[in-house]
Amino acid sequence: MGKAAAARKLAAAAAYGGGGLSVVGASLYGVLRVEAMIARRAIGNADDRPPDSSGWYGEGRPGPAINIALLGDSSAAGYGVESVQDTPGAHLASGVVDGADRRVYLRSFAFVGAQTRDLRRQIDRALTLEPHVAVILVGANDVTHSRRPSESVRLLEVAVSRLRDAGVEVVVGTCPDLGTIKPIAPPLRQVARLWSQRLAAAQTIATIEAGGRTVSLGSVLGPAFGSSPADFFGPDRFHPSAAGYASLASVLLPSVLAAVGVVPVEDLVPEPARGEAILPITEAAVEAARIPGTEVDAAEVGGATRGTRGRWVQLRRRRRQPEAEVEVPQTVEGEPAPNA
Secondary structure (H helix, E strand, O other): OOHHHHHHHHHHHHHHOOOOOOOOOHHHHHHHHHHHHHHHHHHOOOOOOOOOOOEEEOOOOOOOOEEEEEEEOHHHHOOOOOOHHHOHHHHHHHHHHHHHOOOEEEEEOOOOOOOHHHHHHHHHHHHHHOOOEEEEEOOHHHHHOOOOHHHHHHHHHHHHHHHHHOOOEEEEEOOOOHHHOOOOOOOHHHHHHHHHHHHHHHHHHHHHHOOOEEEOOOOOOOHHHHHOHHHHEOOOOOOEOHHHHHHHHHHHHHHHHHHOOOOOHHHOOOOHHHOOEEEEHHHHHHHHHHOOOOEEEEOOEOOEOEEOOEEEEEEEOOOOOOOOOOOOOEOOOOOOOOOO
């Protein structure tokens, strides 16, 4: 089965509540569960809580503030670093401050070990913030725990739909390529790569159908991650290092700025020379899963949202923003709502 067909089948299975046991078939399921248990023991238990990136950024910048909800797993929370300035939340909020010239209030609801099924309770809390944009990083734990991909995709679509119904813009960083994780041994490593790529493509389809946009994380942090894993992995060889989280945030930042309406003039029009194009959704989803930093968002062709091959989407490779000075978040005691 081709990658586009597999992604389409997986997303369709999620939409209708069906789907096979896994994208690799039931015959390997038992082997994968054993390998996953071994990998999790090698990685260890993530008992330490990462620094909390929640708070105010951009003191002295004009208001009203941009409210950001950070949802998902340890990659969103920043597990493995000791300084809050090394967390992806602090990098992302500081980048939005610099790019939008606005104050930012970021609240992290992510926690270590979260799976897609945990988004519901995170959103319960996040909606009280009335965020302008929600950034979701989830999926890796679904793969290492051998969750049914169709179920993970269905739950993500429900989560994105709920946020969009509340008027929240949504940016999903799709499942990273887990074939780069050293504690995951063959045959799980090869299957994890296939599984995570197909899950990422299906996450893209589900997110777009629900009204959000996606950014592919691919080999987690781009080409530098694959060539220098010692620099970008943390001590457990599973979670990113401080440099890794900085790179992850830099991949997400341009799309978060676009979601809140801050787009550089040079990025207003797609550039074919950069590989940007209007494509059918499944073709774009598979293409995005291959190349880190690729954004996929809904589009129209001749006023129509769909063609004979499905929904039209825009595939963008937005330019990275200059690295901003990372701030330490400020806590304003007695501030009941971050909308002032």
